[in-house]
Structures are given as C-alpha cells and as structure tokens.
Amino acid sequence: MxxxxxxxxxCGVSRGTVDRVxxxxxxxxxxxxxxxxxxxxxxxxxxxxxxxxxxxRKHRPVVGIVLTSEGxxxxxxxxxxxxxxxxxxxxxxxxxxxxxMRGYHVEDQLALLESFRGTxxxxxxxxxNDERIAEALNDYVDQGVYVITLNTDIENCRRNCxxxxxxxxxxxxxxxxxxxxxxxxxxxxxVLGVRHVLGHRLRLEGFQQRMERIxxxxxxxxxxxxxxxxxxxxxxxxxxxxxxxxxALFIAAxxxxxxxxxxxxxxxxxxxxxxxxxxxxxTVEMMKKGVLHxxxxxxxxxxxxxxxDIAFQYLVNDIKPACSTYILKNEIKMLENL
Amino acid sequence: MxxxxxxxxxCGVSRGTVDRVxxxxxxxxxxxxxxxxxxxxxxxxxxxxxxxxxxxRKHRPVVGIVLTSEGxxxxxxxxxxxxxxxxxxxxxxxxxxxxxMRGYHVEDQLALLESFRGTxxxxxxxxxNDERIAEALNDYVDQGVYVITLNTDIENCRRNCxxxxxxxxxxxxxxxxxxxxxxxxxxxxxVLGVRHVLGHRLRLEGFQQRMERIxxxxxxxxxxxxxxxxxxxxxxxxxxxxxxxxxALFIAAxxxxxxxxxxxxxxxxxxxxxxxxxxxxxTVEMMKKGVLHxxxxxxxxxxxxxxxDIAFQYLVNDIKPACSTYILKNEIKMLENL
DNA sequence: TTGTACGCGTTATCAA
DNA sequence: TTGATAACGCGTACAA
Numbered sequence: 001m002x003x004x005x006x007x008x009x010x011c012g013v014s015r016g017t018v019d020r021v022x023x024x025x026x027x028x029x030x031x032x033x034x035x036x037x038x039x040x041x042x043x044x045x046x047x048x049x050x051x052x053x054x055x056x057r058k059h060r061p062v063v064g065i066v067l068t069s070e071g072x073x074x075x076x077x078x079x080x081x082x083x084x085x086x087x088x089x090x091x092x093x094x095x096x097x098x099x100x101m102r103g104y105h106v107e108d109q110l111a112l113l114e115s116f117r118g119t120x121x122x123x124x125x126x127x128x129n130d131e132r133i134a135e136a137l138n139d140y141v142d143q144g145v146y147v148i149t150l151n152t153d154i155e156n157c158r159r160n161c162x163x164x165x166x167x168x169x170x171x172x173x174x175x176x177x178x179x180x181x182x183x184x185x186x187x188x189x190x191v192l193g194v195r196h197v198l199g200h201r202l203r204l205e206g207f208q209q210r211m212e213r214i215x216x217x218x219x220x221x222x223x224x225x226x227x228x229x230x231x232x233x234x235x236x237x238x239x240x241x242x243x244x245x246x247x248a249l250f251i252a253a254x255x256x257x258x259x260x261x262x263x264x265x266x267x268x269x270x271x272x273x274x275x276x277x278x279x280x281x282x283t284v285e286m287m288k289k290g291v292l293h294x295x296x297x298x299x300x301x302x303x304x305x306x307x308x309d310i311a312f313q314y315l316v317n318d319i320k321p322a323c324s325t326y327i328l329k330n331e332i333k334m335l336e337n338l
Numbered sequence: 339m340x341x342x343x344x345x346x347x348x349c350g351v352s353r354g355t356v357d358r359v360x361x362x363x364x365x366x367x368x369x370x371x372x373x374x375x376x377x378x379x380x381x382x383x384x385x386x387x388x389x390x391x392x393x394x395r396k397h398r399p400v401v402g403i404v405l406t407s408e409g410x411x412x413x414x415x416x417x418x419x420x421x422x423x424x425x426x427x428x429x430x431x432x433x434x435x436x437x438x439m440r441g442y443h444v445e446d447q448l449a450l451l452e453s454f455r456g457t458x459x460x461x462x463x464x465x466x467n468d469e470r471i472a473e474a475l476n477d478y479v480d481q482g483v484y485v486i487t488l489n490t491d492i493e494n495c496r497r498n499c500x501x502x503x504x505x506x507x508x509x510x511x512x513x514x515x516x517x518x519x520x521x522x523x524x525x526x527x528x529v530l531g532v533r534h535v536l537g538h539r540l541r542l543e544g545f546q547q548r549m550e551r552i553x554x555x556x557x558x559x560x561x562x563x564x565x566x567x568x569x570x571x572x573x574x575x576x577x578x579x580x581x582x583x584x585x586a587l588f589i590a591a592x593x594x595x596x597x598x599x600x601x602x603x604x605x606x607x608x609x610x611x612x613x614x615x616x617x618x619x620x621t622v623e624m625m626k627k628g629v630l631h632x633x634x635x636x637x638x639x640x641x642x643x644x645x646x647d648i649a650f651q652y653l654v655n656d657i658k659p660a661c662s663t664y665i666l667k668n669e670i671k672m673l674e675n676l
Numbered sequence: 677t678t679g680t681a682c683g684c685g686t687t688a689t690c691a692a
Numbered sequence: 693t694t695g696a697t698a699a700c701g702c703g704t705a706c707a708a
C-alpha cells in the first residue's frame with residue numbers, strides 16, 4: 001500500500017512537501033517536485049479515501065439539487081435514490097439541499113440555481129434546455145462547482161457529468177417494441193409533451209429513424225399535450241376520432257394517464273396497442289386495466305442514486321467519474337416484472 | 339456530528355470506556371455502561387465509516403469468492419461487476435480472492451469453499467443447492483464469516499444475504515411475454531438445464547403458475563439439456579420434429595445457443611416464438627439472426643457489484659445490509675435496448 | 677474497572 | 693522552500 005508517508009521517506013522529504021506537490025499548492029523547489037511526482041507515478045500512488053474523508057470532515061461539502069419534480073411522480077423514485085444515498089454518505093459529512101419546482105419555467109429554475117451561489121460545492125439538476133440555464137451552469141463550473149445534469153441533459157454547456165437515459169434509444173426501442181407486437185403494419189399516433197424538452201424531441205427522432213426500416217409503419221399524427229393530463233385526454237380523444245384506423249399509440253412523454261383514459265373512453269378501440277414511458281402509479285393503473293401492456297423504464301431510482309454517488313466520490317474522495325455520461329438502459333416492463 | 343469523543347465528554351468518562359461499551363468488550367461497570375448506552379442512543383450515534391476504515395486498514399479483510407463460472411459466459415459480467423468493486427474498495431484494504439470452477443459438482447465446490455478456511459472474512463458464492471454445501475456455509479457463519487449467496491440461493495442454510503434475481507418471477511415474466519407476443523393460444527416446448535439447480539426449477543414453476551391464467555396455453559414437452567450446447571441442439575431438434583404444431587419455445591436455462599441452432603436448422607419453423615434468458619454473446623448472435631427477439635435479463639454486472647458492496651459495507655464499515663435478500667428485477671430486452 | 681497514548685492517511689497550520 | 697505538529701474518528705495495546 002503506497003501512502004504519502006512512504007513517498008516522503010523514499011524521497012527523503014517530509015509528508016508536508018509531498019502533500020504540497022501532489023495537491024499543487026506551490027512553494028516547492030522544482031527539483032524536489034519532479035522527484036516526488038516521479039516517485040508517486042512509479043509507485044502508482046492513489047490517495048486513500050478514508051484518510052481524505054476523515055481529514056475533510058471539517059469541510060462538510062454541500063450538494064445543491066434542483067428538480068422539476070413537483071406534480072411529476074416520475075421523480076418520486078429519483079428522489080428516493082437521492083435520499084438513500086444521502087443517508088449513506090451523511091456520515092462522511094456530505095450535506096444535501098434539495099429544492100423542487102413545478103413546470104419548466106426558465107426563470108424559476110434560474111432562481112433556484114442562483115440560490116445556491118456560494119453555498120453549494122456541487123450542483124445536481126435536471127436542466128431546462130435553455131441558454132440561460134447553460135450559462136448559469138457554466139458559471140458554476142468556472143467557479144469550481146461540480147455540475148451534474150440528471151435525467152435530461154442540456155446543450156452548449158460544460159457540465160461535468162450527465163446521469164440519465166438515452167432518449168433517442170428510448171424512441172428506437174419503443175418503435176421496435178411496436179414492431180414486435182404488431183408485425184410489419186402499423187398506423188401510429190404519437191403523443192408528445194412539450195417540444196422544447198430535449199429528451200422528448202430525441203425520442204421522436206429515435207422512433208422515426210427506427211421506423212425507416214419498417215415500410216408498413218407510418219405516422220398518422222403527432223400531437224402535443226403540454227404535459228397536462230386534461231389536454232392529453234382531449235387531444236388524444238380527438239386524434240382517435242380523426243383516425244379510426246389507428247392501431248398504435250406512442251406516448252413519448254408525460255400525460256400518459258390522460259391519453260390512456262381517452263383510449264378507455266372509446267371501448268370500440270380495444271385493439272389499439274399502446275407504448276409509454278415510466279411506471280408511475282397512474283400508468284400502472286392503466287396497465288392493470290389492460291389499456292397498455294408494456295412500458296419503457298428508465299431506472300429512476302438508480303438515476304438519483306448514481307448522481308449522488310458521483311457527487312460523493314468527487315467531493316469527499318476527490319475521484320472524478322470515469323465517463324462524462326452515465327447512461328442507464330431503457331428497459332421494457334410488463335406488469336409481471338415491474 | 340456525534341462521535342465517541344463527544345459521548346465520552348458528555349458522560350464524563352474516557353473514550354476507551356465508551357468504546358468498550360459500544361463494542362461490547364466487557365470490563366465496564368454496569369451503571370456507566372447504561373449511561374453511555376443511553377447517551378449514544380439519545381444522540382443517535384453512528385460510527386464514522388471513514389474512521390473505521392482507516393483504523394481497520396491493518397486488518398486487510400479478505401473476501402473469498404467461489405463461482406461456477408468456467409464455460410458459462412453469463413458470469414463474465416458478474417465478474418466485471420466484482421472487479422470494478424474490487425478496484426473501488428482496494429484502497430480501503432479490501433482483498434478479493436476469486437476462484438472459479440466448471441460445472442456443478444458438489445465435491446469441487448466444497449473443496450474451493452474449504453480452501454478459504456481461516457483466511458476469508460467473507461464468502462461470496464453461487465452455491466449448488468446441496469446439503470453439504472449448506473453445512474459448509476453454516477459452518478462459516480458460525481465462525482463469524484459473512485456469507486453472501488450470489489445469483490442463486492440455497493435451501494436450509496443460514497447464509498447472511500442473497501443477491502440475485504427472482505427465478506419464479508422470471509418464469510412468470512417469460513410466460514406473460516409469450517402471451518403478449520402470441521395472444522391466447524400457444525403450444526409450448528420447454529428446455530431446462532439441470533433439474534437440481536434451484537433457480538431453473540423455480541422458473542418452470544413460475545411459468546406454469548402464470549400459465550394457469552391462459553386456457554389456450556399448454557406445454558407439449560419439457561426436455562433437459564444438462565447445460566450442454568450439443569445435447570441442447572439434439573434434444574431441441576428432436577422435440578421440434580416430434581411436435582410440428584409447437585409455436586413457442588421457452589428456454590429456461592443455459593444451452594440457448596444449441597437450442598436456437600436447432601431452430602435455425604429447421605427453416606420451415608420460422609414462426610416459432612422463442613424466449614430465453616441472459617444476453618450472452620451467442621444469444622445476441624441468435625437474436626441478430628432473428629431466431630429470437632426478446633430475452634429476459636438478470637443484471638449480471640449489478641449482481642456482482644452489489645454482492646461486493648455488501649461485503650465491503652460489512653467488513654470495512656461494520657454495516658449490515660437492510661435486507662437479507664437483494665433481488666434484481668427481471669428485465670425484458672430486445673436488440674435495441676441490450 | 678478505567679484512562680492514556682498511539683497509529684491509520686490526509687490536510688492544515690505554524691515555525692524555521 | 694521546507695519540516696514538524698496537530699487534527700479528523702476509530703480501534704487497541706498498555707498502564708493504572
């Protein structure tokens with residue numbers, strides 16, 4: 001086991017000097033610095049997290065979290081993952097401050113992000129894909145705050161790490177699943193949430209690209225529900241009325257409950273095959289009623305837990321993640337394996 | 339933050355005394371013991387893992403691992419999960435000794451298990467479901483060695499923890515999946531591995547129970563392939579010849595490649611719907627050839643990682659897991675979301 | 677029965 | 693530019 005002490009002995013200097021070299025604190029003669037660095041490299045020195053954690057206990061680093069989770073039950077499990085990790089890491093002095101918001105208003109999210117100025121050592125956020133948010137996050141990065149985007153990523157931003165799912169692949173998977181269930185012929189209606197959410201757009205693109213391989217598939221209409229259950233209900237209902245031959249419904253975002261209720265309200269449309277995302281309670285209810293049999297699952301719990309784990313490793317152990325993106329797989333679930 | 343030192347000060351005793359109380363080392367006056375315990379409880383004392391880890395570095399605890407992984411590519415990812423965790427925890431002094439074996443011979447596994455006598459502080463094993471194995475593991479438990487069963491559990495054993503999948507549910511899921519793909523009519527052929535592997539038996543039972551809800555489903559035959567690809571090929575072929583009207587094949591264990599090759603060898607049986615477990619390379623190859631479109635996935639990487647994490651938490655931080663079983667979900671995968 | 681003192685590896689402070 | 697020393701929380705050998 002190679003420690004600072006050992007390096008110090010072998011180099012004939014004190015531990016303090018080695019520490020100054022390894023942590024680039026300056027005030028070291030270039031020659032000794034070179035010697036220490038060489039020795040550290042040769043021995044493959046790795047700082048001991050336990051020692052670091054112990055010494056760092058005075059710091060009590062703060063993780064500031066901003067989630068657009070209010071009224072969105074998808075995030076319930078994300079938050080459970082965060083809470084579990086918070087408990088596990090609390091003993092290392094890690095502090096967590098979770099702030100939630102409703103909807104996707106840039107101003108609101110900016111305000112919450114700014115409220116962490118000066119206090120947070122790391123930020124975890126599911127960002128709205130907006131320039132001003134990107135700027136704010138870049139600011140944090142420039143000030144040495146570690147920024148993790150969670151569940152959805154943001155364009156033109158130098159965030160340190162993304163934890164979430166692959167939305168494009170989610171769309172591909174949904175299309176392939178419909179092909180599996182319906183064979184080579186399908187007339188598809190698509191329900192989107194809000195178009196400016198990056199992930200939802202990507203799902204649509206993934207779906208469309210995968211569809212190119214199936215000549216018998218075509219899209220009848222794409223509607224938006226603004227992530228609102230009532231709109232979702234009304235507009236889906238109208239779409240179903242407009243296209244009596246529709247035999248597949250792809251719900252690419254929230255509003256699953258409203259859309260499914262629309263299907264339920266038209267009992268004659270029994271043979272419609274529905275694919276949606278996430279196993280929130282209302283969706284499970286619709287599965288039990290037989291409106292849809294399969295959903296695509298994004299591992300919400302693990303998303304929350306992993307983001308916290310990365311923050312912990314960075315803040316407490318000074319270990320950067322191996323990759324800058326942690327993509328959790330899209331899984332297919334039925335009632336049986338929820 | 340509540341530490342031993344703080345408790346000592348508040349109780350007016352020394353840190354050594356508090357330590358003796360909390361770690362039940364005896365040699366403490368009952369009254370002071372009570373006082374210390376009360377204070378610890380009141381303040382909600384939790385030992386600091388960093389301190390523990392640091393102090394425990396002299397111990398260098400050993401995790402002994404026995405896997406029936408040779409010739410079984412399913413375990414490749416399990417071992418990856420183990421290795422990744424090994425690297426992460428090496429710095430805490432955790433040592434890992436992995437021993438692998440081929441096949442399911444009780445004697446072989448017993449020998450490997452016994453080879454850890456006296457050296458291992460924890461054992462991770464995918465046990466053969468046999469009395470003598472159970473006894474050996476019970477012995478270890480009695481001697482204070484922490485025993486974790488991995489991937490498959492064992493009956494009549496006091497192992498501390500199980501990490502793996504729910505095999506019964508795997509069978510249910512497979513059946514439900516066939517129902518989804520085929521509708522309400524199916525004539526099913528079933529391929530088993532070896533009957534005395536607990537998990538494989540459970541999968542069959544789960545499949546059968548789920549099938550009771552589908553009157554149009556019936557099982558034509560159940561064959562065993564001894565986890566051997568060649569047997570799997572020959573016997574599956576024979577079964578296909580014997581039952582020309584078979585339209586579903588449920589491969590409940592290993593030998594997926596052989597069974598799929600049997601299907602491939604009879605091009606006239608194109609409409610056969612196949613469901614199998616695990617995404618090993620040969621199975622993926624068969625998926626690409628279109629022999630089967632869906633598999634059920636058991637999170638092999640996470641199984642290995644989680645088992646190591648539990649061993650780490652116990653040996654280094656003295657934290658017992660919250661549950662005695664960690665069940666990873668059965669997931670449904672297609673080529674698109676592998 | 678109890679207290680003291682040291683070591684684990686790292687960081688921070690102070691003195692030289 | 694460097695070295696010595698104390699602190700973090702825990703475990704333990706040893707002294708009282």
